[in-house]
Amino acid sequence: MIITFRKAVDADIDFITDGIIQAELSGGTVLPYTALFNISREETISLIHAIMEEDIEGQEWFLPGFTILEVNGQPAACLNNWIEGNAGMGSGLLKAQAMSWILKEKWKQAAQKLEWLKTLQLPRIQTAMQLECIYTKSEFRGLGLASKLIEHCIKETSTSPAPPKTAEIQLLGNNESALHSYTKCGFLLREQITSARPEILTLLAHNTRVSLVKPL
Amino acid sequence: METCEIRLQLGNIFDSVFHCGNIEITDELTAEQVEKWDSLTHLTMIAAVESHFGIRFKLKELIIMKNTGDLVKLILEKKQSV
Numbered sequence: 001m002i003i004t005f006r007k008a009v010d011a012d013i014d015f016i017t018d019g020i021i022q023a024e025l026s027g028g029t030v031l032p033y034t035a036l037f038n039i040s041r042e043e044t045i046s047l048i049h050a051i052m053e054e055d056i057e058g059q060e061w062f063l064p065g066f067t068i069l070e071v072n073g074q075p076a077a078c079l080n081n082w083i084e085g086n087a088g089m090g091s092g093l094l095k096a097q098a099m100s101w102i103l104k105e106k107w108k109q110a111a112q113k114l115e116w117l118k119t120l121q122l123p124r125i126q127t128a129m130q131l132e133c134i135y136t137k138s139e140f141r142g143l144g145l146a147s148k149l150i151e152h153c154i155k156e157t158s159t160s161p162a163p164p165k166t167a168e169i170q171l172l173g174n175n176e177s178a179l180h181s182y183t184k185c186g187f188l189l190r191e192q193i194t195s196a197r198p199e200i201l202t203l204l205a206h207n208t209r210v211s212l213v214k215p216l
Numbered sequence: 217m218e219t220c221e222i223r224l225q226l227g228n229i230f231d232s233v234f235h236c237g238n239i240e241i242t243d244e245l246t247a248e249q250v251e252k253w254d255s256l257t258h259l260t261m262i263a264a265v266e267s268h269f270g271i272r273f274k275l276k277e278l279i280i281m282k283n284t285g286d287l288v289k290l291i292l293e294k295k296q297s298v
Contacts, residue, residue: 056279085248088282093247096255097262101275107259114256126248 001071003145005152008066012075016066017048019078019135026172028205035203036113037106051098058087059094060132067156069149076140080133081153083164085126092124113203119195120209128166129157129216134178146178147185158216166213173208187212217295222269222288229268233261243285269295 024032033044051061069077100107124130136145154167169182190213200207223241230239234252247253266272271294281287
């Protein structure tokens with residue numbers, strides 16, 4: 001098994017979109033954006049593509065921010081990483097700004113649901129390395145590829161001119177296997193929040209959000 | 217329209233959107249420093265600024281904005297180009 005790493009290119013957009021969708025599903029059946037904005041899965045894919053085309057650095061859906069792990073020349077896993085706040089605005093604001101711009105009325109109509117989501121918001125650590133959209137294709141699971149990809153990206157970021165002091169991963173609390181895998185990589189629980197709003201479960205697979213950190 | 221006038225009017229908009237009372241509008245002011253400035257209220261604030269000053273922002277302009285000083289500069293540029 002030959003493992004290689006490379007930065008994502010335009011041709012990876014479908015693989016990465018699959019990864020984002022699976023990461024958003026978080027093992028559940030509810031795709032948050034379809035429930036939130038009353039849009040179809042295809043429209044969600046178009047939304048992800050539209051935001052990627054805007055090339056907005058410092059947030060989850062920035063294509064050049066993704067690293068691809070290949071097994072024998074085939075894309076097997078991906079993740080996105082950025083330094084929170086380096087782009088000026090926080091990643092949440094950047095993504096929301098782009099989404100509202102693209103969705104317009106549908107964004108406004110989702111105001112109530114967005115308020116529910118706020119009850120499950122954990123502020124990301126400023127200047128920390130953020131790891132998001134961590135995804136391994138089903139046929140490559142159980143090989144520790146996500147851990148290898150995380151270690152590779154941390155190592156790469158640590159050699160940058162101004163390396164971050166902390167890495168952070170945020171995920172939903174139901175994702176036990178991911179939690180176990182990140183803990184094995186040296187991540188520790190920083191904070192967790194549980195929403196008391198029952199409506200959250202109509203939008204997300206779980207009502208608890210977890211922040212894990214690793215000192216670098 | 218002068219920078220100080222824009223700052224003053226922006227202060228009123230921030231007050232009505234973020235309910236932050238006597239907030240001082242400095243160039244360095246960012247979302248992290250205002251308790252109710254989050255992804256939802258930010259977009260309400262942008263819409264209020266557009267409506268109040270009679271301008272429209274482009275997405276590219278909004279995403280490179282780092283602080284309130286950038287917003288003031290952008291409003292000034294837009295008002296001057298009208």
